[in-house]
Amino acid sequence: MKIIVSLVVALCLAACSVVGRSEVEIAPYQVLKADSSLDIEVRRYEPMVLVSTSMAGDGRNNSFRKLFRYISGDNAGSNNIAMTAPVLMAGESVNQGTKIAMTAPVFMSGAKSEPRMAFVMPKHFTLDSTPKPTNPDLLVEEVRDYTVAAIRFSGTLSQRNVQRYSQQLQQWITANGLTAVSEPVAAGYNGPLTLPMLRRNEILIEITQ
Template sequence: MKIAISILVSMLLIGCSTFGHSEVEIAPYTVLKTDEQQAIEVRRYEPMVLVSTSMAGDGRNSAFRKLFRYISGENEGAADIAMTAPVIMTGQPATAGTKIAMTAPVFMSGNSQQARMAFVMPKHFTLDSTPKPTNPDLKVEEVRDYTAAAIRFNGTLSRRNVQRYSEQLQAWIASNGYSAVSEPVEAGYNGPLTLPMLRRNEILIEVRNTID
């Protein structure tokens, strides 16, 4: 299954700070190849469970609120797991359920007309154990066999930066024995309070090794 998603963002991530430190769990991966000069890695991600929603209509902010409410308790969690601190978004209380920790990064689709945003579930969750969303706009899926080339940069996920680093990564892929099998997707690991120079941003492109 392919990821047609990208990663937001300069939005609120739990545990973020002005100086770039975050206690948020990172989606685990193994580095297969490194180009330190261009800050590029080829990574193979461990299986991931994603909970996603459409960004149609109100766009990123609306999608982020839906997903944040989901991890804050708007899910069909085990009845004996109490919510200790439900997050209330836009004046709407979350449904009682399991409170789920946030994992970085946040994935988003980019140029597709069916753009979606997704949260990566903590690694101990499986497709079967992930609490079912109570909001029908949310979808749960598992992603396996995901290998991607990633380029890392500081600053912001501005259109100019996204285009610049996407083109740089595409050129690297073409000259290093890989073929791209997805469109570039954005990746952001920090919240808006983090100084731009300390932010971790990435562009990811799913790849296939053409040499093997």
């Protein structure tokens, strides 16, 4: 089961500025179709390795901290890996293990059965080369053949905005003869200090043509 199915909300990333500039690596994708009037794209993502944890009972902050500790070195291995961007977030420092760059977006699952939060690993990692988590609450999984319709918007990732843009995207998918095969995915690209009007937020829905 893909971790990113049934995602409805997202958490903001660290390493971003007040004016919306982000230096973190973005999960790579190819744009297959674009509707500039609605800020909608059809994208095919390159294979992604996700590290995720359940948010059930822990909430967003604790889940984020677990994943942040993982990319900060709470993982199997002792090799230092060059960071693709600084991660500016308060957290427990770890002196051993592989340090991994944070990428965008951060996915959060809102599935009623088991809400999950996931980080996308840098693109040079494969399922085999991704360091194993030392925390048993974390899961490593690879996602392939991930094609989505995505709508981009600014402001906050409030429940109201997530619902509004999810509905717009679902209507666009139907009107363009595509078939949705997942619940909405919401992704945040900016840190908490970024001005709302300059934030990059997205809703993604996996599709087939």
